[in-house]
Amino acid sequence: MSTEQTETPQWGAPPPPAQPRTRWSVKRIAVAVAIAVGIAAAGGVAIYAASGSTAAEQGGPGGGRTGGPMLVGGPMGGMSGIDHGEFLTGEITELTDDSITAASEDGYTRTYVIDDGTELTDGIEKGDEVTIVATTDGDIATAESVMEMGTMPQRRAGGGPPQNGDRGQDGGN
Numbered sequence: 315m316s317t318e319q320t321e322t323p324q325w326g327a328p329p330p331p332a333q334p335r336t337r338w339s340v341k342r343i344a345v346a347v348a349i350a351v352g353i354a355a356a357g358g359v360a361i362y363a364a365s366g367s368t369a370a371e372q373g374g375p376g377g378g379r380t381g382g383p384m385l386v387g388g389p390m391g392g393m394s395g396i397d398h399g400e401f402l403t404g405e406i407t408e409l410t411d412d413s414i415t416a417a418s419e420d421g422y423t424r425t426y427v428i429d430d431g432t433e434l435t436d437g438i439e440k441g442d443e444v445t446i447v448a449t450t451d452g453d454i455a456t457a458e459s460v461m462e463m464g465t466m467p468q469r470r471a472g473g474g475p476p477q478n479g480d481r482g483q484d485g486g487n
Contacts (some may be wrong), residue, residue: 400447400448400449400450400455401445401446401447401448402416402418402422402424402445402446402448403418403443403444403445403446404416404417404418404419404422404443404444405417405441405442405443405444406438406439406440406441406442406444407423407440408425408440409438409439409440410428411428412427412428412429413425413426413427413428414426414428414444414446414457414460416444416446424455425455426446426448426455426456426457426460427454427455427456427457428457428460429456429457431458432456432457432458432459432460433458433459433460433461434459434460435460435461435462437462438460438462442462442463443462443463444460444461444462444463445459445460445461445463446459446460446461447459
């Protein structure tokens with residue numbers, strides 16, 4: 315019977331040499347890749363089955379919606395808990411220097427006050443498709459922003475209501 319003595323490491327002594335790492339074989343790498351692809355495919359199938367929709371119903375790439383601005387977060391905060399009167403996407407049916415009336419596709423119509431703080435896109439007019447974000451105080455809704463589909467609003471310069479169709483920061487130029 316032979317007795318092998320192992321040395322007890324001394325405090326402060328260098329550590330013993332590390333065991334050499336074994337390299338993965340090509341076969342092992344191929345198996346790992348196949349498993350990863352299988353897991354990803356199963357996840358995609360599960361998501362598709364859970365969504366209950368087809369690619370044609372999903373809109374843009376990745377299921378994103380198409381057309382019009384998508385307002386989530388940002389200076390307007392989240393859109394949860396917003397009443398229909400505070401957020402409307404529809405067609406302008408009437409436009410004056412101090413109010414805008416719009417109708418959504420579901421038939422909802424609302425008139426909003428336009429004041430010095432209202433952000434408007436340049437050149438909006440009756441018949442344009444817009445998104446209106448507003449605040450309400452009782453029966454009065456004041457437009458915070460009126461955005462024509464695909465454009466960004468401009469804060470009104472000068473502080474007064476627009477004059478002679480001037481709805482932009484640069485005088486419509």
